[in-house]
Amino acid sequence: MNWIREHKVPVIVLSVALVLLVLILISFIRGGTFFPFSGAVQKAVSVAENPVAVASDTVSSAAKGIFRFNAIVKENEKLKKEVSELKNQVNSLTLKKYEQQELEELSNVLNYQAVADGKKVVSGNVTSLDGSNWYNIFTIDIGTEKGIYKDAIVVDGSGLIGRVSDTGNGWSKVTALIDDSGKVSFQVFRDPALMGILKGNEDGALSGFMFDGSAAVIEGDVLVTSGIGIYPQGIEIGKVNSVVYNKDTQLKTVTVKPVVDFAGIRKVSVLI
C-alpha cells in the first residue's frame, strides 16, 4: 500500500490506460461503440454542434459565392446544358414507361419484390465530421425518431455514401463506404451481367475484383450496387479508374473512384 501511495501518479495513469485498453477491446468485440452514456453524449453534442454547423455552412457557401463567382457562372451554364439533355432523356423515358408498366404487372404476377421496394427515404443534415484526417465517419441530425436503424443505407444526390453504424434520438453516426471493413457487391451499369465485389483500399479509394476473370469491364464504366447484401440494387457507387488482370490469381481487379465527394457532404438521405 505504501508503494502505491508513493507512486500515486504512475499508478493512476496505468489504471486509466488499462481501463481505456479494455474499453477499446470490448468496443471492438461488440463491433462498434457501446459506451454506456454514448447516446446522451451524442445527443448533447449534436444539439451543441447543430447551430455551429449551420452557421459554418452558411459562411462557407457565402465565401464560395464571393471568391468563386466565375466558377459558379460556368457551373450554371453546365447545369443549363444538363437540364436540356435531361429533358430529352425524359422524352425518351416516357416511351419506356409502357414497357415498365408491363414489367410491373409481370412482377405482381410472379410475386417478385425487389430489395429497395417499400423503403422510405428520410433526409438529414451533416452536423459534424470525423476529427481525424483520413477516416470518413460523420454525424447527422436525424435518428431513431425518424425510424433510422443500425445498418440503414445512406445516400446523397450523387450515389452511395455508406451505412448507419450507430443511432439514437436526434443523431446517427454514418460510416462511409471507403472506411467500412465490409464489402459491397456491384454490377456494371452498362451490362448488369458483369458483377464483382468492392471494398475500401489502402489509398482511401475502392478496389475489388470481377467474379468472372474474362468480364469485359473497361475504364470509365459506372458501377452500381447489385442488390446482394445489405445495399439495395441500382445505387451508383463510382467509376472504374483502372482494370488489371492478374494471371496468377486469374482475377480481374478494378480500382474505383467513388462518385461521392466524402469531404463535401452536407445533406444526406437515409433509406429506412
Add this chain to the structure above:
Amino acid sequence: MKYRYAIIAFVLAFIIQGTLLNTIGIFHTTPNLILCLALSLAFLYEDEYGGVILGVIFGLFTDICYAQYVGIASLGYLLLCIGATLIKEILNKENIASILIVTAVGTFLYNVYYWAVMHLFGSSYGILFVLKQQPVAIAYNLAVVFIIYRVLIKRVVKYHYDRYYK
C-alpha cells in the same frame, strides 16, 4: 490555469473541430485542436494534470461521436500528454522551439499510433496514405500551438523575456 477556462477552451475546440474546421480544410486535412490543447497544457504547466485529464475526457467524447471504436483517441492523448510531461524536464519550455518540436513529433506519433490500432482492427488504409498527410497535419498543429503558446506563456512564466531573475 484555472480549470474552468481550460474546460471552456476544450469544449469550443471540440465543437469547432467537428464543424467549422472541416469547411476550411486543405487537402482534406485539419488541425487536431484537442491534441494541440492537451499537449500545450501538459508541456507548459508544472505539477498540473489538467491537460492530461481533459485530453482523456475529450478524447473519449471524440471516440464516442466520430470513431468506430471507443478509447483509441483517449488512450493516444493520455500517452502523448504523459510523454510531454516527462520530456519537459529536459527541455526549456520558455523557448518556443521546444513546444514546436514536441508538437511535431507528438502529431506524427499520434497519427501513426491511431493508424496502427485501426490497422490491427482491420482498417484497409495503408501507412503511405497516412504519411502523405503528415506534413500538412503537422504544419496545421504547429500553427495552432504557436498561438496557444503566445497566449499561455505570459501566464505560465512571468517576465519570460527577462533572463535575470531575482
